[in-house]
Amino acid sequence: NAGVTQTPKFQVLKTGQSMTLQCAQDMNHNSMYWYRQDPGMGLRLIYYSASEGTTDKGEVPNGYNVSRLNKREFSLRLESAAPSQTSVYFCASSEASGGTYEQYFGPGTRLTVT
Amino acid sequence: LAKTTQPISMDSYEGQEVNITCSHNNIATNDYITWYQQFPSQGPRFIIQGYKTKVTNEVASLFIPADRKSSTLSLPRVSLSDTAVYYCLVGYTGGFKTIFGAGTRLFVKA
Numbered sequence: 690n691a692g693v694t695q696t697p698k699f700q701v702l703k704t705g706q707s708m709t710l711q712c713a714q715d716m717n718h719n720s721m722y723w724y725r726q727d728p729g730m731g732l733r734l735i736y737y738s739a740s741e742g743t744t745d746k747g748e749v750p751n752g753y754n755v756s757r758l759n760k761r762e763f764s765l766r767l768e769s770a771a772p773s774q775t776s777v778y779f780c781a782s783s784e785a786s787g788g789t790y791e792q793y794f795g796p797g798t799r800l801t802v803t
Numbered sequence: 804l805a806k807t808t809q810p811i812s813m814d815s816y817e818g819q820e821v822n823i824t825c826s827h828n829n830i831a832t833n834d835y836i837t838w839y840q841q842f843p844s845q846g847p848r849f850i851i852q853g854y855k856t857k858v859t860n861e862v863a864s865l866f867i868p869a870d871r872k873s874s875t876l877s878l879p880r881v882s883l884s885d886t887a888v889y890y891c892l893v894g895y896t897g898g899f900k901t902i903f904g905a906g907t908r909l910f911v912k913a
Contacts, residue, residue, distance in 0.1 A: 693846075724903075731890060732847065732903040748902075779846045789835045789894070794846025 691715055693795035695780050701801045702770040710765040710798050712780030718793070720786040721763035722747075723755060725776040726797075732779065738763055739786040770802045807891045812908040821878045823907050825891030828872050836867060836874045839890045841906070847890060851876070878909075886911045 696711045714721065719740045724732040724747075734747030738757040752774060754766045763782075767774060778798045783790040808826040815821045827836070835854050839847035851858055853865040853874070864877040878885055888906040 731905045734902075781846065789837075789852070791837075791849040791852070792839075792847075794848070797844070797846055 693780055693782055693793050695778075695795040695798050697798060698796065699799045701803065702767075703803055704771060706770050707766065707768050708770065709767075710778055710780075710800075711762070712764065712795060713762045714780075714782040714793070715761065716782060716784075716793065717760070718782035718784050719760070720783045720790070721757065722781040722783075722792065723753075723763070723765045724779045724781065725749065725774075726779060727776050735765065735778075737786070767800075770800075772802045774800065775802045776800060807893055807902070807904050809889075809891050809904065809907045811905065812910065814910050814912065815881055816912050817882055818880050821881050821885070821909060821911075823876045823878075823889055823891075823909065824873055825876070826873045827891070827893045830871050830893055834871075834893045836865065836871075837892045837894070838863070838865065838876045839892065839903070841888045841890065843887075847903070850889075881909075881911045883911050883913060885909065 693714045722737045723735040726732045733749050735749055735753050736747055736755040738744045741760045744755050744757055756764045780795045781792040783792045835852055837852040838850045840850050841847040851860055851863050851865045853867050855867050858865045866875040888908050890903050890906040
């Protein structure tokens with residue numbers, strides 16, 4: 690039981706390049722989330738998926754797109770990377786959506802955009 | 804969404820009890836209070852959740868007064884390994900947009 694896995698662990702992009710961050714969970718959770726964490730800051734929600742087949746914007750969605758590929762997988766795409774997107778990206782999942790359900794986090798992807 | 808306010812940082816010594824208070828003046832009737840812990844280079848980890856009065860588990864206690872406008876996370880007899888950032892969240896079932904805020908950096912000294 691791996692929990693939440695994320696790939697890659699590290700990535701360096703040049704401005705304007707695109708990439709997709711992958712996330713998978715093996716806990717049969719319905720809801721999945723993407724957060725970003727800038728140095729010394731808390732986590733900010735980018736997008737979430739309350740259930741398979743649905744996605745919705747969080748606090749900071751600009752510059753990102755997501756795909757809930759199936760119940761297990763939730764990917765985050767940067768179409769044209771910018772230095773302001775340098776951050777650590779965390780994927781999380783929970784049994785259902787909302788503040789009463791424990792979120793399980795992946796190890797994070799450290800992204801640098803030069 | 805209820806906004807939360809926590810101290811930016813706290814220092815403690817090994818073996819002491821640490822209390823971190825979170826203010827959430829606009830908490831709604833359906834909201835629960837949840838605390839997460841984050842170590843450097845890791846994702847946050849759930850510690851405890853409560854609605855009112857007191858909740859205790861093997862790691863911490865959570866005290867919530869009757870008006871629910873604040874809550875206190877209590878860590879008994881901290882050790883160096885408790886050095887981390889602690890986040891207070893307020894949210895309800897169906898309230899998708901959980902807000903983490905900046906958290907409280909706890910530094911435990913020997």
